[in-house]
Structure formats: C-alpha cells, structure tokens
Amino acid sequence: xxxxxxxxxxxxxxxxxxxxxxxxxxxxxxxxxxxxxxxxxxxxxxxxxxxxxxxxxxxxxxxxxxxxxxxxxxxxxxxxxxxxxxxxxxxxxxxxxxxxxxxxxxxxxxxxxxxxxxxxxxxxxxxxxxxxxxxxxxxxxxxxxxxxxxx
Numbered sequence: 001x002x003x004x005x006x007x008x009x010x011x012x013x014x015x016x017x018x019x020x021x022x023x024x025x026x027x028x029x030x031x032x033x034x035x036x037x038x039x040x041x042x043x044x045x046x047x048x049x050x051x052x053x054x055x056x057x058x059x060x061x062x063x064x065x066x067x068x069x070x071x072x073x074x075x076x077x078x079x080x081x082x083x084x085x086x087x088x089x090x091x092x093x094x095x096x097x098x099x100x101x102x103x104x105x106x107x108x109x110x111x112x113x114x115x116x117x118x119x120x121x122x123x124x125x126x127x128x129x130x131x132x133x134x135x136x137x138x139x140x141x142x143x144x145x146x147x148x149x150x151x
Contacts, residue, residue: 019050036050037121038121041116048082049082052077
C-alpha cells in the first residue's frame with residue numbers, strides 16, 4: 001500500500017519525528033495516542049495537523065459555561081487543527097498567496113488539488129464503535145504498524 005508513491009512507514013516516521021520534536025512527555029505511568037492529518041502528493045507531503053490525547057472530561061467535571069474542551073481524543077484535537085489549517089490556507093489563497101494543496105473552483109468553493117490526498121494517521125486503532133468500518137476491501141487499516149493510513 002502506498003500513499004502517492006510514499007510508503008506508510010515514511011509518513012508514520014515523519015509524524016513520530018514531529019511529535020518527539022515537540023518535547024511533550026505524558027505524565028509518569030501514562031500513555032498518549034498520536035493522530036495526524038497529512039497532505040500527500042506525488043511531489044511532497046506535509047503534516048498539517050498533529051494532536052495527542054486519549055480522554056474525555058467526565059460529565060461531572062463539565063463546566064457550566066462551556067469553557068473547557070470536552071473531548072481530548074487525539075483524532076479530535078488533530079481534526080480541530082486541520083480545520084484551522086484549512087481556513088488559514090484558504091485565507092492565504094484569497095489574499096493572493098497561491099496554495100500548493102488547495103484550488104478554488106469556478107463555484108468559489110475550495111477543494112484539494114488533483115493528485116493531493118488527505119491522510120489520517122492514528123497511532124492506535126480508534127476505540128469501540130468504529131471497529132465495524134475496518135473492512136478488508138477499504139484498505140485503511142495497516143495491521144503491521146497498528147495504525148490507519150489512506151491507501
């Protein structure tokens with residue numbers, strides 16, 4: 001399985017290198033999960049968002065005023081970063097700095113450029129209810145590395 005000519009191991013290694021460069025360490029005797037969104041084309045790839053985490057706030061600790069992030073799963077944090085990156089990239093393109101990853105259509109909407117793929121890496125399989133989507137014909141689960149990547 002390749003992602004635009006790149007081996008999944010190359011993308012996973014890049015995600016781990018970026019994570020370790022951030023110098024974050026989970027508390028002693030704890031672990032974290034890493035999730036990242038990667039844009040990949042035949043010429044290049046870019047990690048546009050990375051997140052780590054594995055918990056939700058329990059209902060008893062939810063603030064009354066909505067001033068805390070409830071879901072801190074790595075995938076949720078990475079998705080929030082991806083949405084921010086996409087909005088910033090559209091803003092740059094709209095201000096005259098062309099995007100290498102996005103293109104504006106004739107209808108004014110933005111989309112990925114041809115041959116650009118958006119990949120999701122998760123360092124462990126997602127929990128519970130997502131397991132039914134791991135269908136062999138989808139080629140999204142990479143069992144030898146215990147992670148998900150686009151095909």
